[in-house]
């Protein structure tokens with residue numbers, strides 16, 4: 001028992017510290033959940049999901065245009081994946097990744113089969129996108145014996161300390177004093193707002209050409225790799241123009257730089273191909289994959305490399321939940337489903353339908369300055385009357401959409417002016433029509 005004086009003096013100091021949760025704890029009251037969860041969460045509580053839909057505790061239904069965190073390639077509660085996981089759970093959930101298991105072997109074989117021909121080795125001892133990217137960079141550094149990493153201005157390669165340091169976007173780095181040195185950010189192939197004020201038909205890929213200058217004047221003189229998202233995930237759905245990656249690969253080959261594709265968002269069917277590299281007709285030296293690999297929400301990631309890049313030891317880069325057997329069972333089933341030609345064809349058809357509808361909306365609503373995308377990796381850019389980025393309106397569209405039952409995420413964590421349409425890949429044509437009809441209502445309401 002605390003004395004009255006003790007409690008009241010504690011209460012006073014708690015008031016001073018403004019800690020309502022500590023106060024509630026002391027008084028044996030149940031604190032509000034917002035006071036306990038470290039970061040901000042919505043007031044909406046989700047309780048179930050099926051296909052492209054997720055339902056809240058008041059039974060409101062939402063079409064999820066973000067496929068959760070762009071990871072539910074097969075949507076909510078995919079029955080075949082769940083069955084595979086249930087069967088695996090009865091056999092073996094986890095064993096150290098030193099041993100072979102059937103699910104890991106199946107994922108490795110399938111990834112080699114569906115990736116560009118030059119990629120024949122799979123490193124599955126990672127379980128998140130950030131850590132897969134870090135592993136890819138370590139592989140490049142070890143192989144080349146060089147240091148620096150080149151990435152794009154608007155890249156988002158993850159949120160570990162290393163990936164925060166090496167991604168673009170000042171707003172993500174601002175609070176942290178000890179970021180990693182050794183990376184250079186260069187302008188994106190963002191033709192809608194070209195950094196070099198060029199036109200795509202006549203620019204001759206100046207944005208690639210200038211990377212020579214960044215290397216010459218801005219690097220340590222020792223560049224190991226360039227890491228790019230083939231289409232930027234968080235940075236605004238920037239789709240590089242045809243020929244960009246060929247120019248970039250040429251630069252890499254000339255300079256002995258390893259080209260790494262972060263396909264954490266674009267991989268596993270999102271563009272209508274297993275990997276976006278195939279869409280752009282280029283063979284990177286390394287691809288990283290995560291998100292969509294887990295199909296219906298399981299956590300699996302992998303690094304795919306050329307054979308010559310092998311040799312990174314387990315003690316250099318392996319993690320407890322890398323190669324998790326249960327997640328691998330989900331990934332193996334997901335790869336089987338997504339790699340079916342008719343599955344990928346559906347992504348292409350549905351993606352084209354959504355793009356056409358969005359282009360019609362662009363004609364009607366002057367605040368849409370660009371619609372761009374490949375397959376179901378689509379972005380809509382919002383601008384003001386002068387053509388400048390209109391972030392406030394972009395966020396408002398997402399807010400109204402949510403109220404109307406459409407989950408839409410915006411670029412650069414709310415700092416950007418692009419909203420994204422990236423639903424689960426299992427979306428049907430009828431559901432896409434519903435999605436577009438609803439979106440059009442939202443745009444009419446805000447416009």
Ligand SMILES: Cc1ncc(COP(=O)(O)O)c(C=O)c1O
Pocket residue numbers: 127128129130131133156157158159229233234262263264265290291
């Ligand atoms: C393109 C890209 N790379 C890497 C990551 C990091 O993946 P994870 O959150 O699994 O670490 C993300 C996550 O949003 C991403 O979109």
